Amino acid sequence: MRWDYPSRVLVVTWCIIGACLLLAGWAGVRALRDKPVIFVQLVAAGVVEVAMIVQIVLAAIGTGSGEVAPDPLLLWGYLVTALVLLPAAAWWALLDRTRWSSVVLIVAAFAIAAMQLRIWQIWVLG
Amino acid sequence: MSDLSAVEDTRRPAYGAGRVLIVIYGVFAVSATARSGVQLIRDAGEAPLAYTLSALAAVIYLVATIALAHNGRRWRKVGWVAVIIEALGVLLVGALSMTHPELFPRETVWSGFGAGYGYVPLVLPFLGLSWLWWSRPSRIAAA
Numbered sequence: 001m002r003w004d005y006p007s008r009v010l011v012v013t014w015c016i017i018g019a020c021l022l023l024a025g026w027a028g029v030r031a032l033r034d035k036p037v038i039f040v041q042l043v044a045a046g047v048v049e050v051a052m053i054v055q056i057v058l059a060a061i062g063t064g065s066g067e068v069a070p071d072p073l074l075l076w077g078y079l080v081t082a083l084v085l086l087p088a089a090a091w092w093a094l095l096d097r098t099r100w101s102s103v104v105l106i107v108a109a110f111a112i113a114a115m116q117l118r119i120w121q122i123w124v125l126g
Numbered sequence: 127m128s129d130l131s132a133v134e135d136t137r138r139p140a141y142g143a144g145r146v147l148i149v150i151y152g153v154f155a156v157s158a159t160a161r162s163g164v165q166l167i168r169d170a171g172e173a174p175l176a177y178t179l180s181a182l183a184a185v186i187y188l189v190a191t192i193a194l195a196h197n198g199r200r201w202r203k204v205g206w207v208a209v210i211i212e213a214l215g216v217l218l219v220g221a222l223s224m225t226h227p228e229l230f231p232r233e234t235v236w237s238g239f240g241a242g243y244g245y246v247p248l249v250l251p252f253l254g255l256s257w258l259w260w261s262r263p264s265r266i267a268a269a
Contacts, residue, residue: 073168081160085153096145103146111153114244 009058010120012051017116019048024109031102037093041105045086048112052083075122082115144194144257150250151191154243158184158235165232173232179219183235186212190254197261206258213251216240220248 023044027037056079059069069075089108093101162180170177186208193205220239223230230237240247259265 073164077160077164081156084156088152089149092149100143100145104149107146107149107153111157115157 009055009062010123012055012058013116013120013123016048016051016055017113017120019044019051020109020113020116023048024106024113027102027105027109031099031106034099035102036097036099037089037101037105042090042093045090045105045109048109049083049086052079052112055079056083069123071122075119078115078119078122082112082119085112144197144261147253147257148191148194150246151187151194151254154235154247154250155184155187155191158187161235173230176230176232176234176237179215179230179234179236183212183215186215194254194257199263202258202262205254209251209254209258212247213255216247216251 023041026041026044030037030041059075059079063069063072085108089101089105092104096104158180162177162184165173165177165180190205190208190212193201193208216236216239219230219234219236223234223237233242235243235247239245
């Protein structure tokens with residue numbers, strides 16, 4: 001049976017990918033200008049983090065109501081692993097007030113975008 | 127280079143660009159650990175070689191992350207060893223997965239020279255090596 005529940009979750013997934021790319025671009029501009037991460041960027045990262053929690057809640061509701069993903073263990077591995085990256089980048093931004101905190105944020109945002117793409121693949125391609 | 131102990135090393139651990147390398151290694155440590163965890167929990171017996179390699183890669187990324195971040199004298203040696211193993215691993219596993227795909231019925235981080243991770247695993251060890259070379263104390267003391 002095709003797992004057709006996650007259309008809502010997939011919308012969230014694409015929103016997260018888009019937000020991560022925007023965040024990476026923003027951090028990229030600041031890195032090029034030799035500037036560290038600023039607080040507004042951490043707020044934006046917080047929004048992405050909340051979106052990922054929403055995604056997990058939706059996926060959990062789906063799983064709870066019997067909609068099982070093609071590969072639940074792998075899916076949940078990505079869902080949970082993606083959560084730790086932005087807090088780590090934020091922690092870094094607070095400690096390191098140089099341009100390199102911006103580069104760290106770029107790395108974290110791109111890694112999350114890649115993981116979200118894998119989540120999409122697992123859901124849609126099975 | 128006459129008296130290294132006379133040179134005060136005021137650098138923070140892994141100053142500058144090296145810090146970004148720590149983060150990339152950290153991301154790979156986390157994702158490789160997660161991947162091998164999933165593989166080992168789900169179906170350990172299915173492809174023992176590939177899954178053992180995944181776990182090994184995870185450990186190496188973890189050690190390299192700690193070594194680069196610590197940047198102390200002994201940890202730098204550990205870092206050299208870890209990054210060299212990593213370079214050999216990605217080249218060897220990459221080549222073997224091309225010539226003998228039957229050895230690796232399941233993906234590892236290093237399969238196809240890290241193609242599944244945008245070839246970052248192929249580039250990373252060489253960035254690591256050049257960073258370790260560039261940041262070595264004797265070079266900084268000589269400057």
